[in-house]
Amino acid sequence: MADTVTGAGAETLLERARWSVRAWWLMAGMWTRAVMSYRASFVLMLGANIMITSLDFFVVVLMFQHTDRLGGWTLPELGFLYGTSGIALGMANLFVGSTDALGARIRAGTLDTMLIRPAPALAQLCAERFSLRRLGRPVQAAAVLAWSLTALDVAWTWDRVLLVPVLLLCGTVIFSALFIGFATLQFWWGEAKEIQNSFTYGGATLLHYPPTIFAKELVAGVVFGIPLAFVNWLPALRILDRPDPLGLPAAFQYASPVAAALCAYVAGLLWRAGLRAYRGTGS
Amino acid sequence: MALIELEDVRRSFTVRTRTGRLRREKREVHAVDGLTFDIEAGACVGYIGPNGAGKSTTIKMLTGILVPSSGQLRVAGVDPARERTALARRIGVVFGQRTTLWWDLPLRDSYELARRIYRIPDARYRANLDRCVELLELGGLLDTPVRQLSLGQRMRGDLAAALLHDPQVLYLDEPTIGLDVVSKGRVREFLRQVNREQGTTVLLTTHDLVDIEQLCDRVMVIDHGRLVHDGDLAGLHAVGMSERTLVVDLAEARPPIEVAGARVVKVDGPRQWLAFPAQQSAAPVVAAVAERYPLVDLSVREPAIEDVIAKMYARVAIG
Amino acid sequence: MPVSAKPGGPPRGRPPRTATAGAARVYLAVAAGSFRRYSTYRAATLAGAFTNTVFGFILAYSFLALWQARPGLGGYDTAQAVTYIWVSQALLVTVAVWGGGFQDDVQERFRTGDIAVDLYRPVDFQGWWLAGDLGRAGFHLVARGAAPMIAGALVFDLRVPHDPLVWAGFLLSVLLAVLVSFGLRYLVVLTGFWLHDSDGVRSVMLVVSMFFSGMLLPIGLFPGLLGEIAPLLPWASLVQVPTDVFLERSTGAGLLGALGFQAAWAVVLLALGRIVQLLATRRVVVQGG
Numbered sequence: 001m002a003d004t005v006t007g008a009g010a011e012t013l014l015e016r017a018r019w020s021v022r023a024w025w026l027m028a029g030m031w032t033r034a035v036m037s038y039r040a041s042f043v044l045m046l047g048a049n050i051m052i053t054s055l056d057f058f059v060v061v062l063m064f065q066h067t068d069r070l071g072g073w074t075l076p077e078l079g080f081l082y083g084t085s086g087i088a089l090g091m092a093n094l095f096v097g098s099t100d101a102l103g104a105r106i107r108a109g110t111l112d113t114m115l116i117r118p119a120p121a122l123a124q125l126c127a128e129r130f131s132l133r134r135l136g137r138p139v140q141a142a143a144v145l146a147w148s149l150t151a152l153d154v155a156w157t158w159d160r161v162l163l164v165p166v167l168l169l170c171g172t173v174i175f176s177a178l179f180i181g182f183a184t185l186q187f188w189w190g191e192a193k194e195i196q197n198s199f200t201y202g203g204a205t206l207l208h209y210p211p212t213i214f215a216k217e218l219v220a221g222v223v224f225g226i227p228l229a230f231v232n233w234l235p236a237l238r239i240l241d242r243p244d245p246l247g248l249p250a251a252f253q254y255a256s257p258v259a260a261a262l263c264a265y266v267a268g269l270l271w272r273a274g275l276r277a278y279r280g281t282g283s
Numbered sequence: 284m285a286l287i288e289l290e291d292v293r294r295s296f297t298v299r300t301r302t303g304r305l306r307r308e309k310r311e312v313h314a315v316d317g318l319t320f321d322i323e324a325g326a327c328v329g330y331i332g333p334n335g336a337g338k339s340t341t342i343k344m345l346t347g348i349l350v351p352s353s354g355q356l357r358v359a360g361v362d363p364a365r366e367r368t369a370l371a372r373r374i375g376v377v378f379g380q381r382t383t384l385w386w387d388l389p390l391r392d393s394y395e396l397a398r399r400i401y402r403i404p405d406a407r408y409r410a411n412l413d414r415c416v417e418l419l420e421l422g423g424l425l426d427t428p429v430r431q432l433s434l435g436q437r438m439r440g441d442l443a444a445a446l447l448h449d450p451q452v453l454y455l456d457e458p459t460i461g462l463d464v465v466s467k468g469r470v471r472e473f474l475r476q477v478n479r480e481q482g483t484t485v486l487l488t489t490h491d492l493v494d495i496e497q498l499c500d501r502v503m504v505i506d507h508g509r510l511v512h513d514g515d516l517a518g519l520h521a522v523g524m525s526e527r528t529l530v531v532d533l534a535e536a537r538p539p540i541e542v543a544g545a546r547v548v549k550v551d552g553p554r555q556w557l558a559f560p561a562q563q564s565a566a567p568v569v570a571a572v573a574e575r576y577p578l579v580d581l582s583v584r585e586p587a588i589e590d591v592i593a594k595m596y597a598r599v600a601i602g
Numbered sequence: 603m604p605v606s607a608k609p610g611g612p613p614r615g616r617p618p619r620t621a622t623a624g625a626a627r628v629y630l631a632v633a634a635g636s637f638r639r640y641s642t643y644r645a646a647t648l649a650g651a652f653t654n655t656v657f658g659f660i661l662a663y664s665f666l667a668l669w670q671a672r673p674g675l676g677g678y679d680t681a682q683a684v685t686y687i688w689v690s691q692a693l694l695v696t697v698a699v700w701g702g703g704f705q706d707d708v709q710e711r712f713r714t715g716d717i718a719v720d721l722y723r724p725v726d727f728q729g730w731w732l733a734g735d736l737g738r739a740g741f742h743l744v745a746r747g748a749a750p751m752i753a754g755a756l757v758f759d760l761r762v763p764h765d766p767l768v769w770a771g772f773l774l775s776v777l778l779a780v781l782v783s784f785g786l787r788y789l790v791v792l793t794g795f796w797l798h799d800s801d802g803v804r805s806v807m808l809v810v811s812m813f814f815s816g817m818l819l820p821i822g823l824f825p826g827l828l829g830e831i832a833p834l835l836p837w838a839s840l841v842q843v844p845t846d847v848f849l850e851r852s853t854g855a856g857l858l859g860a861l862g863f864q865a866a867w868a869v870v871l872l873a874l875g876r877i878v879q880l881l882a883t884r885r886v887v888v889q890g891g
Contacts, residue, residue, distance in 0.1 A: 026399050034387040037428070041802065048805030055809060059818045063664075065825050067671040070664070113383055115348045118371035119400050191646035198656040206660045213667035218659070279364070280294070280350045 016120070023119035024095075027127035035131050042133060049136030053090075056208065057082050057144055071213035076151035077240055078210065083145025084164075084232040085207035088171025089200060090138030096126040096176045097134060099183035100197075103190035106278070115279075122180070122271055152240070160239045163254075170256035171231035175200060177263035178226070184267075184274035203228045211237075212245050219246055230259035285321035286451060286484050287345065292318045292354035293508075294340050314340040316508030318354070324451070327478045327485040329499035329516075337508040338488050342454055345486070346376055359451045372401060375445030375483075379457030382441055384429045390440050391425040394447060401448035408447060415443035418473050435466030442473060446483070453477065455487035459494055471497050492516075492585050517562060525586040526558040529568055534577035542571040553579070561586055628725060629733040636737030640745075647745045650695065654750040658691040662758055676822040682849050685761040688754035689845045690817050692747030696739050696776065697783045697840045699817050701804055703738050704731040705787045712794045721883050728875055732784055739780040761849060768850055771857050775844040778864035782839040785871025786811070792875070795882040816842030836867040 011019075035042055060082065064075045073081075102125065105111045114124040154160065182196035189195075203226070211219045211233050222228040223246065237244050238253035294315040302308045315337045322328055332338050343349040344356060347363035347370045356363060359373040377383075384393045398408045416422050419439040424432060432440060438458065445453060458474070459467040475498060477483045489495060495502055495516055502519050504512035512519055519525075529545065532554050539547040540555055545568045549556040559568050565583050572578065640647070662684045669680040678686060694700070708731065711717045721727055754760060763769060790807050794800045812818060814837035821832040821842045832838060843860050846852045852860040 023400065026396060030385055030388065030392065030396055033392070034385055037387045038798075041799065044802035045805060048802065048809065051809045052805065052812075055813055055818065058813075062819055062823060062825070063668050066675055066823065067668060069671060071667045109378075109381060112343065112348050113378075113381070115367065116346050116371055116374070116376050117400055118368045118402075120368075189645050189649075191643060192649040194646065194649035194653045198653045202653065202656040202660060205657065209660070209664050209667070214663045218663075279348065280296075280352065 020120045020123040024123040024127045027124055028130040031127065031130040032132055035133075042131075045131075046133040046136050049133050050140050053086065053137045053140045056205070057140075060208065071210045073210040073212065073242070076148045077236075077242075078208065079144050079148030080152060080240065081210065081232055081236060082208045083141050083143075083148055084167060084171060084236070085204045086141025087138045087145060087168055088231050089175050089204040090134070090136075090141055091168075091172040092175030092179055092200070093137065094134045095172075096179045098128045098130060099125055099179050100193055101129070102183045103186035103193060106186070106190060111278070121275065126180075154239065155241070159254075163235045163239055167232055167235040167256055170260040173260035174227065174231050174256075174263045175203070177260070177267035178203065181263075181267040181270045184270045187274035187278050199226060199228075203231075207232050210242075216246060223248070223252070227259040227263060230256040286324040286326075286359055287320075287322040287486070288355070288357045289318050289320050290355040292341075292344065292351045292356050294337075294344060294349060294352050313508050315344070315351075318505075318508070318510060320503065320510065320513060322484060322486065324484055325478070325482045326501060327474075327499050328487070329495035329502040330486055330488045330505065331490075331495070331502065332505035336506045338505055339456070340508075341505065342456065342486075342488065345452075346374060346454060347371070372448060373451045375448070375450035375453045377438075377441050377445045377453070377455050377458055379438070379455070379460040382429070382437055384437065384440055384444060386430050387428055389426045389428055390421065390432070393429070393440070393444055394425075397444055397447050403448050407449065411447045411449065412443070415446060418476060419443055419469070433466075435462050435469070438462060438466065438470060439473070442470065446477065449481075450483065452484045452486065455485065455489075457489055458487060459489065459491055467491075467493075474498055492591070496585075519591060520561045520586075525561040525591040527561045527565065527586055528584040529557040529559065529565060529572075530582045530584060531555050531557065531572055531576070531578060532580040534579055537576065540572060540576060542568060542575075544568055544571075561591075625725075625729075629729060632730060632733040633737035633740070636734040637741045638737075640738050640741040651746050651749040654691045654694065654746055655753045658688050658750050658754050659757070661691075662687045662754065676820050677851070678820065678849070679761075681759050681761045682851075684754075684758045685849060686820060686845055688751050688758070688760060689848050690841050691750050691754075692743070693776065693779065693841050693844060694817065695746045696742040697779045697844075698735075698739075698787065699783070699811050699815050699840055701787055701790070701808055701811070703787070704735045704784075705791050705804070707731075707734075708791045709794065709800065712799075717794070718886050721879075721886060728788065728872070728879060731788070732781075732872075735784050736777075736780060739776075743776065763848060763850055765850075768847070768853075771852075771861070772844060772848045775847045775861060775864060778861060778868055779840050779844050781868035782836050782864060782871060785868060785875055786836060788875040789871070789878060792878045792882055795885055811837055811840065814838065815840035816845070820845075836871060839864040839867050 057079075060078055061075070063070060064078075068074065070078060099122075102111070105114075105125065105128065110128065111121070111125070114121045114128075117124065178199050179196065182199055185192045185195055203222075206214075206222065207228060211229070219229065219233075223230075223234070234244075234248075234253045235256055236242070238250070244252075292315060293313065295311050295313045298310045298312050299307050300310065318337075318341065330338060330341070340349065344351050345358055345363060347358075347367035350364040358370060361370050361373070363370050384390065385396070394412060397403070403411070416425070419442060421436075421439060421443060424436055424440070429437060429440065442458070453474075455474070459470055462470065471494065474485060474487075478485050478498070485498070487494065487498070500515065502512065502514065502516050503510055504519065528548070531540070534553065536553050537555075539550055540557065542557075544563065545557040545559040547555055548558045557568065557572075559565070569581065572581075665683045665687055666680065669675055669678070669683045673680065675683070695702075698705075708717070711720060723730075751760075755762070763772070786807065790800055790803050793803050797803065814821070814832050814835050816832075816838065817840075821829065821838055823829075824832050833842070843852070843864055847857060847860060
């Protein structure tokens, strides 16, 4: 594999991962300071960002002006779905969302500049144009989640308590993998940025609503195909004690870490394949 | 052992062109078509050729961005395609039209980032930065945001950034493009020092023959992906029969000037253009003109690389 | 990106001699050129239509659930409610509810500084960009409107009008919606003459526009004061009005009233844009370009 061999000899996977995180941290720090030289603009954009993301939930609240239940679920339950899905998407967007501009980076030659630095190109791409204003979404989603947790009537057993942070972490990994995986399409199809939106922003919108309102085929599609259901639907069934519309074994409700690992692995393979195609190694 | 070695390196791309509403045609384009050359450590080599000749594809292969379709390639002891990050620590790259400095941040911040990304030991970093700051006169600029620097200052800033980690090879793509005469001079002077004193191998692409004249002891010309000349600049002039141009402004309109060793190629009122061989000094021609004509102003224009190369091809075609 | 597809400002040169006929020809050419320019972004268009379809599916199911709980809510039957989603997805990019289109091009000209020259060109600045935006909208209605709509019709029971007159009314309403949207975006973009960058204003506009256009929820479902104000604001022209025409909720005198409402806002906003443009020109003169 072209990129794993380094001059320092056999670098372990762990060292490589740590170096990636450090490179990301350094670059993101630079971008943050650069953005902060336009402070007023930053505050305005952060505010606008929170307003835009709040709109989605406001619409859900308006819907509940006309009904008590949607697909049999209550407003606090939708708040739980909204909050968890929003945090996962928002954190993924914060960390790796910049990959969506891969096509533009290739056209501008920025990717080449990344390839001549001694740091993993993916880490640099993820940090490119990093902005803390992307915190708007996770912060707003966290507020909704906090409200829903107080309004929910849940018997908090230890496994339910534990599932919440686990699903947030796994959800972030799954959305990150979707960002990266679908961004790699742009190695071949430079303008296909919006495809990624369908699965990231579209996926998060899907997860705002309970699985009961969708066709069973669609629900099955996001369990066995693009595994969005593991972000919050499946664990939420356990936490909120709701029946599974597909009648899957209960193990699925705890399986988010497995799905997240699988997603990360596939995204990694796709990225490598894409970079190989770009540099002209494979094929 | 040579620092850069290429043996029969080829690189082709598949280009899809739309030929009809829905029909597309696939075509193989050979951007680099069998390059073989060595560059010794400490050399300063000019790499020139018309746009689309394969220059940037070569540079991209030498920096590890692109992988050759076939052939052998080694830079500073590593295979760029397989060991990209290891190579990155041994090379420095400067693109004339594209800065790698951080636009909104003080110049110093870009260097601090380089220190961490390249993992440069503290003492070496400080020594190198001090040297670059002194030679490039960056002292007063370190705390200035890059967006406020002039083009020339930015280019000097970029040069420093590329050299902090003591690269063995420095690739320069049009390092003097868009700069004024003074800035060009400074950049060239600095590159000469880096090359002579640090022993850094320099490979530069340029459209400015003066860059090559003043810096390089060797010129390689590429066209259609192949080397068409590899030798010194005098050789290139000889092969290309290139000419410099003396532009003279006379006090009044006169019939074409007649002096030995030069011929008038254009007359426009009091201004006349005289061509003379590029290897020759301009002094005797100037003296001869000044002796017999009322001179107001004069300037010497270097031959454009494109013209030299075009003439070279014309000769190859005839011969 | 092909060079020919690059956006540019109005051309330099002398104005055509026969003013009206010549101008009409210029604007037609601009609109056609813009239509062609957008049609060259094939991958982006396909990807975009795919995204509209995905969102159409998700939101259609959410409306189905709401109308299952409350049949006939807001005077829409269930088929109408689902159709509402698909029509609004078709209009999202066409009427640029999110902003964009010519707005991106003009912002780019602010960044490069070309904008100061643009105001002195022989072709009218507002007219030039309006013509281009109409061409863009035409392309997007076909490419990003029709495809998701067909996908939706395959899965859901949609309420598609059979009367050609309704279709004519709908297309006219969409045209007016684009004019109103242009008028709004034009005002936003002109703030660039006074502000460092108009991104902040644009973001605020996005929020207001998404909500008050009825893009997320029919305006009739807004509670209390919101529900009373929303139908009077210009943003209602963007999605709510044309969709109601499509769903045959505005017919006869109601249809004329709806179109009149849109036309009135279009006139007001375009006139306002003209005034602000004059102020901007004066400002550029004062600053010496």
